[in-house]
Amino acid sequence: MSEDPDAISEERSLFRPFTRESLAAIEARIAEEHAKQKELEKKRAESEGGFGRKKKKKEVRYDDEDEDEGPQPDPTLEQGVSLPVRLHNEFPAELASVPLEDVDGFYHNQRTFVVISKGKDIFRFSASDAMWCLNPFNPIRRVAIFILVHPLFSLFIITTILVNCILMIMPTTSTIESTEVIFTGIYTFESAVKVMARGFILQPFTYLRDAWNWLDFVVIALAFENHCRRCDRIREEPARCDNPDDVLSFRLCADGPPDLHGGAHAKVYKELSQGRLLGQSHRRELGAIC
Numbered sequence: 001m002s003e004d005p006d007a008i009s010e011e012r013s014l015f016r017p018f019t020r021e022s023l024a025a026i027e028a029r030i031a032e033e034h035a036k037q038k039e040l041e042k043k044r045a046e047s048e049g050g051f052g053r054k055k056k057k058k059e060v061r062y063d064d065e066d067e068d069e070g071p072q073p074d075p076t077l078e079q080g081v082s083l084p085v086r087l088h089n090e091f092p093a094e095l096a097s098v099p100l101e102d103v104d105g106f107y108h109n110q111r112t113f114v115v116i117s118k119g120k121d122i123f124r125f126s127a128s129d130a131m132w133c134l135n136p137f138n139p140i141r142r143v144a145i146f147i148l149v150h151p152l153f154s155l156f157i158i159t160t161i162l163v164n165c166i167l168m169i170m171p172t173t174s175t176i177e178s179t180e181v182i183f184t185g186i187y188t189f190e191s192a193v194k195v196m197a198r199g200f201i202l203q204p205f206t207y208l209r210d211a212w213n214w215l216d217f218v219v220i221a222l223a224f225e226n227h228c229r230r231c232d233r234i235r236e237e238p239a240r241c242d243n244p245d246d247v248l249s250f251r252l253c254a255d256g257p258p259d260l261h262g263g264a265h266a267k268v269y270k271e272l273s274q275g276r277l278l279g280q281s282h283r284r285e286l287g288a289i290c
Contacts, residue, residue: 015091018099018113020137023127029109077104079124079205083116091116097146099125099136112205117149126206130199144196153193160186184223191220 016022076084083091096118103114103122111127113136125145127136134141147153164183167176194213199206207213 014087014103015095015116016101017095018101018127018136022101022113023111023136026109026111026127030111033109073106074104077122079122081122083120083122088120091120097149099142099145111203115145115149117151119151121149123149124205125197126199126203128199128203130196130206134196141196144193147193148197157186157190180223181227184220184227187216187220187223191216 075081096116099113099115101114102108102110102112102124107124113125113127115123115125117123123145125136129135130141160183167179170176191207191213195207201208203209208217
């Protein structure tokens with residue numbers, strides 16, 4: 001039994017590239033929806049301003065007939081799920097990772113578009129400007145979307161998280177501590193890609209509208225705060241060394257020359273580790289150490 005060509009054509013019509021004409025059609029539908037809403041509110045106001053029980057009954061009957069909930073979201077076409085198996089063979093391979101008109105009729109009057117990855121996963125985006133300057137057709141945003149939906153991007157981020165967790169449970173060394181900058185840079189790159197592709201928070205389907213991204217945002221903010229505090233400590237250490245009358249801690253002395261513990265400066269090291277104030281006799285020796 002052969003398949004109906006009309007049915008196949010209808011299925012393929014679901015996958016249409018998202019163009020400026022598509023966005024204009026969405027704007028027209030939104031404007032039409034707003035006009036209907038204003039007309040409905042006007043009729044309600046006229047009904048409420050009338051007199052008599054008969055008009056009140058008519059108002060109730062009008063509400064029951066005209067208040068339509070509209071279509072509901074299709075759970076098989078939601079953000080983050082895989083494309084239904086029934087549509088796999090109908091999806092053109094050349095449209096993978098390309099912005100498409102929303103395939104769910106529930107969003108026909110909302111500023112959204114979808115991207116289907118090579119792994120047949122559905123990503124839904126807001127068609128409003130990301131960061132108030134990147135419209136859906138901006139080349140920078142298109143590149144960010146392409147990176148975001150690529151399967152290797154998710155694999156790379158997951159691998160980075162696993163490696164970071166492994167290093168966190170290992171004994172702390174200077175080498176492990178130096179990797180914090182690398183991981184912070186990777187997480188910052190991930191967040192920047194998502195913000196440029198999706199927008200930040202104001203519209204649906206933006207970066208901070210996803211609860212999973214809340215943790216990422218907090219972790220990155222704390223990491224930068226930690227790096228800033230570390231830089232402040234590094235800037236303060238030369239100031240301490242320039243003032244011989246100051247008290248230097250054991251931690252600062254431990255980072256000094258190798259011969260500090262048993263060489264000519266052993267006496268100075270002992271007094272520094274005990275937190276004593278330096279006298280005039282040790283100023284020249286401390287200058288040699290610092």
